[in-house]
Structure formats: C-alpha cells, structure tokens
Amino acid sequence: MTHNRPSSWTAGLSRLAARAVELQLLLPLTACLALLWALMKMTGEVLEGDTRGLDLWILSQLRRPDLSPAGPAWLLDVARDLTSLGGPSVLVLVTLGVGLGLWVADRHRMAAMVGGSALGGLALTMVFKELMGRSRPDAAYHLMAAWGPSFPSGHAMMSAVVYLTIAALLARLTSRPALRLCLVGMAAALSGIVGLTRIYLGVHWASDVVAAWLAGALWAGLAWSLSVWTEPAARPATVAPRA
Numbered sequence: 001m002t003h004n005r006p007s008s009w010t011a012g013l014s015r016l017a018a019r020a021v022e023l024q025l026l027l028p029l030t031a032c033l034a035l036l037w038a039l040m041k042m043t044g045e046v047l048e049g050d051t052r053g054l055d056l057w058i059l060s061q062l063r064r065p066d067l068s069p070a071g072p073a074w075l076l077d078v079a080r081d082l083t084s085l086g087g088p089s090v091l092v093l094v095t096l097g098v099g100l101g102l103w104v105a106d107r108h109r110m111a112a113m114v115g116g117s118a119l120g121g122l123a124l125t126m127v128f129k130e131l132m133g134r135s136r137p138d139a140a141y142h143l144m145a146a147w148g149p150s151f152p153s154g155h156a157m158m159s160a161v162v163y164l165t166i167a168a169l170l171a172r173l174t175s176r177p178a179l180r181l182c183l184v185g186m187a188a189a190l191s192g193i194v195g196l197t198r199i200y201l202g203v204h205w206a207s208d209v210v211a212a213w214l215a216g217a218l219w220a221g222l223a224w225s226l227s228v229w230t231e232p233a234a235r236p237a238t239v240a241p242r243a
Contacts, residue, residue, distance in 0.1 A: 028221050028224055028225050028228075029221075029225055031221055032218055032221040032222060032225070035214050035217055035218040035221065036218055038214050039211060039214040039215055039218060042207060042210060042211045042214060043132070043211060045207070046132070046134065046151060046207050046211070047132075051205070051206075051207040054206065054207075055205040055206050055207055058199065058205075058206045059137055059141060059199070059202065059205070059206075062199070062200055062202070063141065063202075067140050067141065069143055069200070075200075076143060079143070079197040079200050079201055080143075080144060080197075080201070082193050082194065082197050083144075083155060083194060083197035083198060083201060085159060085190055085193065085194050086154075086155030086156060086158060086159035086191075086194035086195075086198075087155065088158075091118065091158055091159065091162045094162060094163075094166070095114055095115060095118045095162055095166075098114055098166050098170075099111045099112075099114045099115050102114065102169075107173070109227075110169050110172075110227065113165070113169060113223055113226065113227060114165060114166060114169065116223075117161060117162075117165040117219065117220070117223040118158075118161060118162050118165070120219070121157065121158060121161030121162070121165075121216065121219050122158060122161075124215070124219065125152065125154050125157050125158060125161075125215075128151070128152055128215065129148065129149040129150075129151065129152070129154070130149065132149060132151040132152075133149050134149055134150045134151035134205075134208070135149075135150060136149075136150040136203060136204065136205075137150075137202055137203070137204070137205060141202030141203075142201070142202045142203055143200075143201040143202050143203075144201050144203065146201075146203035146204075150203075150204055150205060150208050151205070151207070151208045151211060152208050152209075152211040152212035152215055153195060153198050153204045153208045153209045153211075153212040154212070155194050155195075155198055155212075156191065156194055156195035156198055156204070156208075156209045156212035156213060156216070157211075157212035157213075157215050157216045158216070159190060159191045159194040159195075159216070160191040160212065160213055160215075160216020160217055160219075160220065161216045161219050161220060163186075163187035163188075163190045163191055164184070164187045164188065164191065164216060164217060164220035165219070165220040165223045165224070166187065167183040167184045167186065167187035167188075168184065168187075168220055168221075168223065168224035168227070169223070169224065169227055170183055171183045171184060172224075172227060172228075191213065191216060192213070195209040195210075195212060195213055196209070
C-alpha cells in the first residue's frame with residue numbers, strides 16, 4: 001500500500017495535467033469556430049453586396065462635402081503615422097525582434113511559431129485578396145497611396161496576426177493574469193487602431209477591416225492552440241516555507 005502511493009499520485013497528477021491541457025484548448029478552439037463562422041458570414045455578405053450601403057455611409061461620415069477628411073487637421077498626420085504600425089516594414093522588424101528574443105531565451109519553438117504564423121498569415125491574406133478581387137473605395141477618398149485588392153485589409157489582418165500571436169505566446173510565459181490580459185489587450189488595441197486608420201484614410205471599406213480582424217484573430221487563436229501542445233506554460237511561483 002505504501003509503495004503504491006507515489007505511483008498513484010503520479011498517475012493522478014498526469015491525468016490532471018492532461019485535463020488542464022484539454023480545458024486550455026476548449027475555450028480558444030470554441031472561439032476559433034465562432035470567428036470562422038463570423039468570417040464566413042461576413043465574406044458571404046460582401047460577395048452578395050449586402051455591406052455596400054453601410055460601407056458607403058461610414059466612408060461618407062469621414063469626409064466633408066468636398067471629400068476632405070473630417071476632424072481636426074492634425075488627425076490626418078496621426079492616422080498616417082499609426083497606420084504604419086500595420087505596414088510590412090514595421091511588422092517584419094517586430095517579428096524578427098521578438099523571434100530573436102525568444103530564440104536567445106531558449107524558446108526555440110515559440111520563436112519558430114512567431115515567424116511561421118507571420119508567413120502563414122501573409123500567404124493567407126494574399127490568397128484571400130486574390131480570390132475576392134474586391135475593388136477599393138474610389139481614389140477620390142484616398143488620403144494616401146494604396147493598390148491591390150481591397151478585401152480583406154492587409155494592414156489590419158497582418159497586424160492582428162502578428163501582434164495577437166506574439167501577445168498570446170508571450171502570455172504563456174507568465175503566470176500573472178493581469179499581465180496576460182495587458183499583453184492581449186495591447187495587441188488587440190494596436191490591431192484595432194491600424195484597422196480604423198485604414199477606414200479613415202479611405203483606402204479600405206469598413207467590411208474589409210472587420211473581416212481582417214476576424215481572420216487575424218482566428219489565425220492567432222490557432223497559433224495559440226498549437227503552442228499549448230508544444231510549449232509548457234509558466235507556473236505560478238511558490239513561496240518556500242520559513243524555517
């Protein structure tokens with residue numbers, strides 16, 4: 001009886017660990033299914049033209065009658081600055097920087113996930129754009145240069161892919177819930193800001209951006225789910241008893 005206790009405890013701990021992994025996967029996978037359904041719904045409405053009226057109305061609210069941008073004069077410069085957070089140059093630097101940091105910290109799998117998620121998200125964005133072939137808003141609305149298909153917004157989608165994936169993976173390296181929430185919240189805010197600037201600058205329809213957010217969050221969720229299987233999460237620190 002005494003000799004069987006350690007093995008039974010070990011088996012019990014193994015079952016609890018397996019159940020914890022299952023519970024960790026249940027919520028994100030459920031969220032991914034919900035995001036996939038919403039993305040398919042949005043794509044279908046865009047293909048049928050159901051979003052055009054609302055897209056035009058939103059764009060018109062951001063312009064004066066002479067098509068100059070609404071709001072204070074400084075807002076245009078701010079929007080142009082912030083939209084670069086979703087540009088290729090910035091996202092490449094962020095991906096390389098975080099990936100290198102994780103590699104130096106001996107988190108090689110996480111580093112590979114950051115790079116793989118960014119490359120996979122880019123490929124998905126390009127395929128999605130070519131399949132949809134949606135035209136951008138009229139050039140008269142553009143407040144900066146833009147080209148290529150409009151749906152989904154590449155800036156919004158790639159910022160969601162990169163920032164949310166990085167935040168989700170880094171959150172697994174801490175056991176503090178507040179810090180995890182801060183990381184994910186900041187990533188979501190960055191992606192949200194980039195998407196809003198694309199609409200304000202007149203280079204994307206609002207539905208382009210919403211679809212990009214959905215697709216980017218879905219991709220990041222899948223990357224997070226994969227990390228649960230391949231990388232151990234940080235455990236809460238234990239306080240040693242006083243002598």
